[in-house]
Amino acid sequence: MARDLIDTQWRIETAEGVTLTLTPAGLVPRAYAYAIDLAIRCAIFVALIIVMEVTEITEKFGAGLLLLVAFALEWFYPVVFEALRGRTPGKAALGLRVVTTDGAPIGFGASLLRNLLRVTDFFPFGYALGAIMVVATPRFQRFGDLVAGALVVHEGRVEEARSARAAGPAAPLSVPLDVDEQRAVISFAHRRELLGARADELALLTGDATQGDASARTAALVAAARWYEGRR
Amino acid sequence: MSRALFQERMREAEAAVEADLQILERGGELSDPLEFAARYRGLASTLSIARHRRYDSALVDRLNALVVRAHTALYAARLGRSARDGLSVLLFEFPRRVRALPGPLLLSVLCFFGTYLAAFTWVRLDPQAAYALMPASYLDGLAEMYDPKGRIQTTERTLDDDLTMFGFYVWNNVGIAFRTFGASLFLGVGSILALVFNGLYIGVGHAHVVERGFGESFHAFVLGHSAFELFAIVLAGLAGFHVGFAFLRPGLESRSRAVLLRAREVLPILWGAFAMLLIAAAIEAFFSPRDLPFGVKLAVGSVNAVGLLSFFAFSGRETRAPR
Structure with a gap:
């Protein structure tokens, strides 16, 4: 299909013989997720300091504890969350998940690799190299992801559009359509709410297949979509 | 079959999988896990059929x-x-992997201990060179730490001090080891720099402390843990070299795949180096500062070093079939 050329999806074939489609996450959601995780890590650290102030743990013991916590937060916070839950809290907030390139959940080893290599991706400052890699690689992988064989993907929980379920008249278009064209009409009907005013503009491009003004053409397309879906 | 009818028929199977997932994703146990696997396979084939019939993207x-x-x-x-x-993995696979990579091991040893020895010898021959190589504050700080008459090497060290230092050693030393590996992807140059810099720091510092006449208290302090600590850094460098050099000599694989495979090979070494540094930090924080006779320290240090070397030489050698 021609759309394979331009989309960013990654297809994997599982042992069950079915092809799964994963949607790798780009730079921006990942940057937001990182920012949230950073805030959480700082909050844990500050909270610990406050707790120690309040409970008056001796200064030196507290300093040792703080350093251990700083170490764990720096190196193992992402590893533990990714290996046990598939994502850090920041990634969960953005609906992201870390998986291996064959779609399976990531383990401790691979997660450790991708997080240790943050040193490389951070180079020379502020994850500059990692950002370039995410933008430049087809599956949006920084060095750590490439080495660990990992992907950061959008966790798909797709809700069917309301318009797709709404009842209404169903009638085919006056012109016979092939399967791909029918599919396009159905997709149009499902995305009508998202498209807003653009839906009418698109409907005007259907030529002889529909008649009347823009809203009449849109209604005809939606009715046709119901027909092709078999809801008649 | 029309799309609407198809959707109607699969709704039940979909709901069953969804119900199972609700339990599994909360960490619960299914009463019949095999049934879930069967449901999953059924749903997978439903997906294939839906794709084959070119149903719309929403479905x-x-x-x-x-x-x-x-x-x-x-x-x-x-x-x-x-x-x-x-x-x-730690007891058998770790030393096995280290033995399997003699080349990177030799290079890592040379980068680290070579620099260490060279810096040490240089500063012993020309004590003033220490000030050319390192900032005076670093050297004075070191000297103060190991001065037996100073305020740091005292017998009044408490458990609290030990815990503080344990935290510091874990944070600092494991951080160094992890960074040594993490910087490896620049063709291994990052690891070379990390090893050479650390070798230089320690070599110059060691020579300078000896030069000031605090050699005995310095040696008494470092003997116990140095074998674990220094060798762990060398192993992190080894792991870095093995992965970094995959870019230069990928062998029969593509470069990206070679890096991926080698990273998997060195994972046990990374876990092992981490474990060694935890042991080193524990010794350094709780044993090294104890005011024991030099002979005891020397004995413990020697046992540690010999034990560690024989661990790497012999552990995991039995012919038991690997998993």
Whole structure:
């Protein structure tokens, strides 16, 4: 299909013989997720300091504890969350998940690799190299992801559009359509709410297949979509 | 079959998988895990059929998302590794991997101990060179630390001090080891720099402290843990070299795949170096500062060094078939 050329999806074939489609996450959601995780890590650290102030743990013991916590937060916070839950809290907030390139959940080893290599991706400052890699690689992988064989993907929980379920008249278009064209009409009907005013503009491009003004053409397309879906 | 009828028929199967997933994703147990696997396979074939019939993306995407979640839940099971497995990796697989890579090991030893020895010799021959190589504040700080008449090497050290230092050693030393590996992807140059810099720091510092006449208290302090600590850094460098050089000599694989495979090979070494540094930090914080006779320190240090070397030389050598 021609759309394979331009989309960013990654297809994997599982042992069950079915092809799964994963949607790798780009730079921006990942940057937001990182920012949230950073805030959480700082909050844990500050909270610990406050707790120690309040409970008056001796200064030196507290300093040792703080350093251990700083170490764990720096190196193992992402590893533990990714290996046990598939994502850090920041990634969960953005609906992201870390998986291996064959779609399976990531383990401790691979997660450790991708997080240790943050040193490389951070180079020379502020994850500059990692950002370039995410933008430049087809599956949006920084060095750590490439080495660990990992992907950061959008966790798909797709809700069917309301318009797709709404009842209404169903009638085919006056012109016979092939399967791909029918599919396009159905997709149009499902995305009508998202498209807003653009839906009418698109409907005007259907030529002889529909008649009347823009809203009449849109209604005809939606009715046709119901027909092709078999809801008649 | 029309799309609407298809959707109607699969709704039940979809709901069953969704119900199972609700339990699994909260960490619960299913009453019949095999049934879940069967449901997953059924849903997977439903997805294939939906794709084949070119149903619209709303339907296919929703099914795909559900199958991906089920796939994740199903294969999460294979991650379960017992603690015993982890221990056998550390005790047997770790030294085996180190022995399998003599080239990178030699290079790492040369980068680190070579620089160490060179810096040490240089500063012993020309004590003033220390000030050319390192900032005076670093050298004075070191000297103060190991001055037996100073305020730091005292017998009044408490458990609190030990804990503070344990935290510091873990944070600092493991951080150094992890960074040594993490910088490896620049063709291994990052690891070379990390090893050379650390060798230089320690070599100059060592020579300078001896030069000031605090050699005995310095040696008494470092003997116990140095074998674990220094060798762990060398191993982190080894791991870095093995991965970094995959760019230069990928062998029969593509470069990206060579890096991926080699990273997997060195994982036990990284875990091992981490464990060694934890041991080193514990010794350094709780044993090294104790005011014991020099002979005891020397004995413990020697046992540690010999034990560690024979661990790497012999452990995991039995002919038992690898997993």
